[in-house]
Amino acid sequence: MDFGALAGVFIGVVLINNFVLARFLGICPFLGVSRKVDMAFGMGCAVTFVMTVSGVVTWLIVHAVLMPVGRWLGNPEALFFLKYVAFIMVIAAMVQLVEMYLKKFFRPLYNAFGVFLPLITTNCAILGACLLIDMNEMYRSSLLKSTVFAFGGGIGFAMAITIMAGIREHVRFSDVPKPLQGAGITLLTACILSLAFMGFAGIGK
């Protein structure tokens, strides 16, 4: 187990190629749920959990279902055109499961989330993470690296959304020009955050 490589993957996806600030995944919840720190943190945790599990499950679907059946049909990549359909169905199912689980065992948290939980399905960050794992040669063959990547993606998202919530709680007391209120000022803040995170580039080397 090459911990150095795994740490590299983790740092890479949390700081250098942050899902929100560098890869533009999960922008809708980033703009919508980042108003208060506790909500943002909760959303971040839920997304991390769903992302990690979805990442593992979609990897297994490709490697333990699509490829073996394909091999049986003659070409391992024969069924790859069903990939996207399979991915999104799995993610939708996962979110349903998480919702039922929370409803049963963590009722207050479930109530706090309200309508955001089902929205995680359309969170492009989840599907994005699964696709990025699948598209990247370095992770595609290793379940361990893929898991670390998915987990790191969630952590990076959680970090970005929580930082943004912290900033927004302060910006609430500032005098923002009317046309920029809401989405406008959040995007401009994201610009500066993204600029700051660019400073991490090169750490991998």
Next chain:
Amino acid sequence: MKKFIEQSWLILTLGVVFAVLLAGAQTSLAPRIDANLTRALNEAIGQVVPGVVKTESLTVPGYDRAVYKCLGRDGQLVGWAIDASGAGFADKIRLVAGISPDTTRITGLKVIENVETPGLGNKIADESWARQFRGLEAGRRMVVQKRPPAAGRNEVQAITGATISSRAVADIVSDALDRVRPGLAGLR
């Protein structure tokens, strides 16, 4: 059972129709897509190994990526092309390196995939920068300097403001050559 069928016949029918649609699209477009995938690589090989007309892919023990035997018009060996990749400043860099038939000299280099900083790091894909690698010794590691290269020292000048990207390319090529050349020595 009846209720199950009532509620799900639509989904199942749609599922079948869509699966057929997808399979159709896949089979009709697959040839074009495959051609596209190999085109970039073949164009790159053409640029880094002079005189190549045909390539044969082979596996070199100790190296996990593709290596191509490049043949000229009369079927003679004109060089080898090596598909290499590694970490760059921003993310992965993928390149094709060409070496002479006796594996001693580099005949060319072309970066085919990179996401380095636009305007700075991504100049590694420029022909004018990659040309520096031509003629360098394949047996020695390449050194990237911030000043014009000194003769005989296997040196390349870094792109101003993109030292890390430049060094990444040199490292990727050197590492690949270190792994491929011993394997190729047996196949010459």
Next chain:
Amino acid sequence: MAEADNSNLRQFTDGLVANNPTLVQLLGMCPTLAVTNSVENALVMGAAVIFVLVMSNLITSALRNRLQPHVRILIFTLTIATFVTIADLALKAYVFEVSRKLGPFVPLIIVNCIIIARAEVVASRQGVARSVADAFGCGLGFTLALCLLGVIRELLGSGGITVMRDWGWSWHLDPKVFEPHAWVIMIMPPGAFLTLGIVIGVVNHLRSRAAAKGGA
């Protein structure tokens, strides 16, 4: 008949301007930020979204009376995923370089809020003609918004606009005035956030001015 035509046309222009999915409804932000670093990427993404939106609205609307509450979302998702896969294959076959630059964002059209929102709000309730008009309107609105951002970012960030079709011809716009001072940050992530933020601010300002004038 004339009445129906009129309201179809209205549905179309609604999606284009007054209810622009990107700049007014603020849906589909992820691709808006990611693919606007060049006009070429924006156009291809827009075309793909128009295709998927039209097909999705068409089918959803045709099936609208048979949709049961539990399976509705499932059917939307299945339909959208299928047509996105077809669009992805087509892009890989005909505009390979651009499709590589768009990366994961073509399959991500599956979870693009615009498509699901339109299916839910319009296609599952209205007739086929109306739904298709809506699809074209929103799709074109999305494409226009993307191109606006793309033009700004590419002009300032690369110094000129290049639309290079994989089919051999290309179109350059190179106002030399920008070239020596190309503002590279515009084609990188911060530039995306900056441009979108300012454009939305401008749009909001124009809208409130129009509303004030309408009211007064």
